[in-house]
Amino acid sequence: MSTREADIRSFVDAAGWTGAEVSAIPGDASFRRYFRVIETDRRAILMDAPPPHEDPRPFLHVARYLGEQGLRAPAILADDAGRGLVLLEDFGDRRMRETVDAADAESEHATYAQAIETLAALHQRPVAAVPGYTREVYQREAALFTEWYCPARGLAVDAAAYARAWDEVLDALDPAAPAVTVLRDYHAENIMLLDDGGQGLLDFQDALVGDPAYDLVSLLQDARRDVAPTLEAAMIETYASLLPPHYDFRKHYHVLGAQRNAKIIGIFIRLWQRDGKPRYPLMIPRVWATLERDLVHPALAPVAQWFDANVPAHLRDPAGTLGGDFAL
Structure with a gap:
């Protein structure tokens, strides 16, 4: 297991998703990666925004603003901005x-x-x-x-x-x-x-x-x-x-x-x-x-x-x- 994989696993476990399956979602245009986190009957999305290439804090800031304004940004379930990891509400697959x-x-x-x-x-x-x-x-x-x-x-x-x-x-x-x-x-x-x-x-x-x-x-x-x-x-x-x-x-x-x-x-x-x-x-x-x-x-x-x-x-x-x- 790589150091980054270990970071992800420890973050997910600490967020209350111990033992959950973490599977990659294909991406393309940035250093950010996304994973679907599945545990029995609940699901979440993990954003991996690795420093120094990415910083999740602007995303967190705007997501909270949009939520405060009554618009549907994904809810923030857990975050460790210093390590570039965020656990988000899963909006599903219907783009x-x-x-x-x-x-x-x-x-x-x-x-x-x-x-x-x-x-x-x-x-x-x-x-x-x-x-x-x-x-x-x-x-x-x-x-x-x-x-x-x-x-x-x-x-x-x-x-x-x-x-x-x-x-x-x-x-x-x-x-x-x-x-x-x-x-x-x-x-x-x-x-x-x-x-x-x-x-x-x-x-x-x-x-x-x-x-x-x-x-x-x-x-x-x-x-x-x-x-x-x-x-x-x-x-x-x-x-x-x-x-x-x-x-x-x-x-x-x-x-x-x-x-x-x-x-x-x-x-x-x-x-x-x-x-x-x-x-x-x-x-x-x-x-x-x-x-x-x-x-x-x-x-x-x-x-x-x-x-x-x-x-x-x-x-x-x-x-x-x-x-x-x-x-x-």
């Missing part, structure tokens, strides 16, 4: 992703509408005590495109002009936009469908205070599954009907959509090249398709012009050619 993939259009619509209602409820609550989504953060994320995607394509681009274009676009956002808690990874693979009809939230440890449009983009311009443009438009209308129109929401939606999609394209290349995870570039064509739709919005003209000047059409991937070009 939104697989459920809507197998559903008819009416059921898919209803499931997304419920996720929109959850998001609107979060946006009506007091914000969490987490850092803000600052200009520096937006720029650092957007720069992942020029730092990772462009070199992978053999492109020598004007990164300084790229940053200036983003500054110009971000400067034009409405400062009256309300500040809300942004979970940052709110999509169909991080929403669980619970036996009581509710929806459980996962993977929110990177939450910041930012723009209401961001998590809507994360849900409706999903990098991992196709969301029909008609469903996307209907869900934007649903969200807009639930909250008062404080600002030009659709403008913010497309600006933050473009920013997020540029970031994701860079991250997916980084996951492949740095971390040896070759499945991620295969999802980039979907992300490119939504990025191209966002860039059509007039508010994104400076960024769209930069793309036109720096990234030739044949190196943009809505048609799904990227996998072959990278010789995966």
Whole structure:
């Protein structure tokens, strides 16, 4: 038994689950690992967030905030943050992703509408005590495109002009936009469908205070599954009907959509090249398709012009050619 396995066993036993079966749940994109803990008629989830690579304290903080606000984060059953171990309520196996993939259009619509209602409820609550989504953060994320995607394509681009274009676009956002808690990874693979009809939230440890449009983009311009443009438009209308129109929401939606999609394209290349995870570039064509739709919005003209000047059409991937070009 390795030292880490011994840590896990002692933690589980001390939490009152002596002798419980601990079995790994497959994961991919981080150093965190998850295990299902089973003892007779009860189950739990073990998060293994090994230091120094991971720190479970932000997760614990946001989970407790969400619970206090009446939203369904997994209950914390036990934790040893110093050793990076957390025992959580088990939400089961019904992810939104697989459920809507197998559903008819009416059921898919209803499931997304419920996720929109959850998001609107979060946006009506007091914000969490987490850092803000600052200009520096937006720029650092957007720069992942020029730092990772462009070199992978053999492109020598004007990164300084790229940053200036983003500054110009971000400067034009409405400062009256309300500040809300942004979970940052709110999509169909991080929403669980619970036996009581509710929806459980996962993977929110990177939450910041930012723009209401961001998590809507994360849900409706999903990098991992196709969301029909008609469903996307209907869900934007649903969200807009639930909250008062404080600002030009659709403008913010497309600006933050473009920013997020540029970031994701860079991250997916980084996951492949740095971390040896070759499945991620295969999802980039979907992300490119939504990025191209966002860039059509007039508010994104400076960024769209930069793309036109720096990234030739044949190196943009809505048609799904990227996998072959990278010789995966």
